[in-house]
């Protein structure tokens with residue numbers, strides 16, 4: 001740990017409201033150079049908002065921020081960036097069509113007279129990469145890069161602008177599990193190089209490993225700030241939720257193996273993506289689909305939903321399923337997609353619509369059935385996920401990231417599906433809410449529904465599934481259940497085809 005930490009930034013009495021919603025109040029905090037400072041808290045606690053106040057995305061409604069002991073007011077991220085404060089965004093904000101070089105250098109090109117000096121700019125960016133030991137092909141198109149590489153481009157862009165403080169908001173939420181350790185090492189190296197780093201995450205193990213200081217937020221209030229060395233997983237959970245959580249995973253009774261399958265998949269294939277996929281799921285069964293990111297798990301799920309074309313046989317309760325998504329939804333399949341922004345939510349539309357939309361026809365079936373009942377059902381579905389929101393008519397984008405994820409769960413569970421496909425259902429969700437999502441999965445299974453669970457968190461797969469299929473390179477390479485279902489066996493199978 002760097003010993004020469006100095007206070008870079010302070011917040012005193014900082015508050016932020018959005019209309020009637022108080023996102024933060026009375027926050028007093030100091031951020032130091034050469035340190036990793038973690039923010040933890042439940043969904044909607046105010047972590048992202050606090051980060052956004054620091055980097056000029058939002059302006060405080062109350063209180064003061066000082067930088068180098070001088071008060072500052074940022075009206076835009078550009079102004080904060082001028083002073084070296086920058087965020088690596090939760091939803092990455094690069095220009096996908098442009099090259100790595102352009103993305104890092106844009107607005108900072110070297111010039112000769114009035115002209116951009118391409119060679120000097122290249123050399124400058126290359127030197128930056130060398131200095132921080134992060135190499136990415138300068139001419140690669142950013143849209144073709146992996147999530148990890150894109151993150152590196154964002155970090156390099158920040159460093160190229162002399163960043164002094166970098167905010168990471170859930171940087172590992174979208175990372176394949178084998179990329180987490182390298183990212184944490186990178187975060188440490190930034191602190192070692194004297195940067196102040198703010199690190200927001202729901203992964204408590206990451207917080208314990210990477211941070212020097214931790215701040216706990218609850219309902220927009222500052223609970224405590226102190227050295228990470230004094231915290232444990234248990235103290236963090238208690239600080240974040242305000243209660244002691246018991247066993248995280250519910251007991252889910254084993255399915256009746258003699259029962260007829262809810263879903264039967266035979267010889268499912270999509271050229272170049274996956275092949276020879278065959279399996280059954282029985283009523284009450286939670287079947288896991290494990291494997292590395294890119295192994296084909298999500299693609300298989302999308303084909304079962306009917307979102308992508310595929311060859312092969314899909315039967316729902318014994319009957320051949322129709323080909324379209326509409327047929328499959330009508331047949332009782334519900335899906336929580338992997339990417340809430342791309343496939344899942346209409347960000348500008350009300351929460352109510354986002355939850356109810358696929359169900360509206362059904363609800364209003366008899367005599368335009370009544371709006372009151374619709375709203376009651378939606379309210380109940382939202383409450384079951386412990387979603388935190390002010391009004392059902394607020395747009396989805398007014399919710400915190402984890403609460404947006406819960407919209408998708410509420411929508412899927414409300415339709416009373418026979419098969420729920422859940423692709424990373426707890427991504428970005430806090431510990432308490434994770435538990436409520438797990439309980440909902442257990443409730444669905446107990447009522448005879450089938451659940452197909454895709455997750456990159458091995459613990460989650462182990463904690464919830466009766467049986468697990470391991471996918472590697474588009475093929476099912478292993479099936480694990482009962483005593484054979486161990487973390488070790490899972491990892492070995494997942495890496496076997498690579």
Ligand SMILES: Nc1ncnc2c1ncn2[C@@H]1O[C@H](COP(=O)(O)OP(=O)(O)OP(=O)(O)O)[C@@H](O)[C@H]1O
Pocket residue numbers: 018021022023041042043044045046047048049050388389397398399400401402403428430
């Ligand atoms: N642009 C906005 N308009 C209205 N309300 C907002 C906006 N941004 C955040 N909020 C509200 O402020 C509160 C804090 O949200 P924030 O995004 O900071 O939470 P978070 O701690 O980052 O949660 P998560 O873990 O889910 O990402 C929430 O109640 C949220 O609904």
Ligand SMILES: [Mg+2]
Pocket residue numbers: 047048049169400401402
């Ligand atoms: Mg957030």
